[in-house]
Amino acid sequence: MMKMRHPLFTLLILSMMTVSFGDKVKNIYTWKFPDFEWLSKKQEEDAIRSNIYNPSSCVFEDANEAEDGRLFITITNINTRASPVSLTTVTNKTGLGGPILRPYPDWSWYNNSYMCDGIINVYRIDIQCNHLFVLDAGKFGTDQICNPKLLIFNLKDDTLVKTIYIPIDIATNKTGSGLLIMPLVYIPNGKCTQFLDEMIVFMADSEGYGLVVYNSFTKSMCRIESDYMKPTDTSFSIAGKNFTYVGGIFSMTIIDDDLYFAAVSGNKIYKIKIKYLLKCPNEKEANKQTRLVKKLSSQTIDLTSAGQSIFYSDFRAMSILRTNVHTICNLNKTEILAQDSEKFQSVSSMKISSNECQLKCISDRFQHYPTFNTNEINFRYFKIDLC
Numbered sequence: 001m002m003k004m005r006h007p008l009f010t011l012l013i014l015s016m017m018t019v020s021f022g023d024k025v026k027n028i029y030t031w032k033f034p035d036f037e038w039l040s041k042k043q044e045e046d047a048i049r050s051n052i053y054n055p056s057s058c059v060f061e062d063a064n065e066a067e068d069g070r071l072f073i074t075i076t077n078i079n080t081r082a083s084p085v086s087l088t089t090v091t092n093k094t095g096l097g098g099p100i101l102r103p104y105p106d107w108s109w110y111n112n113s114y115m116c117d118g119i120i121n122v123y124r125i126d127i128q129c130n131h132l133f134v135l136d137a138g139k140f141g142t143d144q145i146c147n148p149k150l151l152i153f154n155l156k157d158d159t160l161v162k163t164i165y166i167p168i169d170i171a172t173n174k175t176g177s178g179l180l181i182m183p184l185v186y187i188p189n190g191k192c193t194q195f196l197d198e199m200i201v202f203m204a205d206s207e208g209y210g211l212v213v214y215n216s217f218t219k220s221m222c223r224i225e226s227d228y229m230k231p232t233d234t235s236f237s238i239a240g241k242n243f244t245y246v247g248g249i250f251s252m253t254i255i256d257d258d259l260y261f262a263a264v265s266g267n268k269i270y271k272i273k274i275k276y277l278l279k280c281p282n283e284k285e286a287n288k289q290t291r292l293v294k295k296l297s298s299q300t301i302d303l304t305s306a307g308q309s310i311f312y313s314d315f316r317a318m319s320i321l322r323t324n325v326h327t328i329c330n331l332n333k334t335e336i337l338a339q340d341s342e343k344f345q346s347v348s349s350m351k352i353s354s355n356e357c358q359l360k361c362i363s364d365r366f367q368h369y370p371t372f373n374t375n376e377i378n379f380r381y382f383k384i385d386l387c
Helices: 007-020 041-049 283-289
Strands: 025-031 059-065 071-076 087-094 099-103 122-128 131-136 149-154 159-165 180-186 200-205 210-215 220-225 235-238 241-244 249-255 258-263 268-273 291-295 303-306 309-314 319-324 334-339 347-352 358-363 379-385
Touching: 059 122, 059 347, 059 358, 071 122, 131 180, 180 249, 200 249, 220 283, 258 303, 268 283, 303 347, 309 347
Parallel strands: 122 180, 249 303
Antiparallel strands: 025 379, 059 071, 071 087, 087 099, 122 131, 131 149, 149 159, 180 200, 200 210, 210 220, 235 241, 249 258, 258 268, 268 291, 303 309, 309 319, 319 334, 347 358, 358 379
């Protein structure tokens, strides 16, 4: 086999790859900072004055499109509160920062950050059967204001149809550490009829290095921990900027009867049978049942899937890849879908369209957190053609 020893050759290939994939990547929205649909100018001024709105410290974390075309975007308060709103929809109006964002469901859910029947802080969401699943971590930084909860909205009329509260002893590990960031809804029979009574919801705990499983059929909930959910590579490099970040599971996806997951501070993708997770195994048994799927060249923050393929990003290379997880001994098992050293600086969210022909993504230049330059484009929502 011929070996390539020349860096110039590698750079040439990378440059060609960026150009060849350019027509596949479609930029939809860009933001310098989040700009909200305020009730009044005074409301905005009060939010800035009271330090609950700091545009240079806001992070766009997740995005998901509903059946009616609405685009939902989460703006997460990571170490401290910087955004007065954590879940929004994109409007057709434009402000100084970019497209205006409307609070979801409305401002009344955010008027008092210490009211536990409102929304405190959201990292990620899921949409299934025209219902929106909102996992509220209930905390800013280390300040646990309320118990975590899963809110379920019917997107037909935006009504709250169910609230599932997660007890602290399940949401956190034995040391009291925990941060529930992602809900993943699994419907065993794949049918939306009475799915609220049959669904399984997996919730990733990034700080406590675990997984919460809610079984709506049995009305039971449990916590699962595994060595493979823990961080192993905390040194990050994005666009030449190095930083340290410690985090466990940030994302999950399901293919057939397997749950695939990866720790954000790691370089491996694992899987475990859903039937084992429903038995709520202890750590030793969870370790035993976990299988390595793929070693990565860098960290990835999000996973998604279509058919037998899993999609993920590469932080260092600023690329998006696809791997056929059921292909054995195939040199073309993994392919680079696109690479862009500007647009792909920390791809934090990826979703597959309903027809599986598009990959919908958000990038957030996380390497600049918590001091984003609000004169530059920091957040991008784009789509990649797959068909």
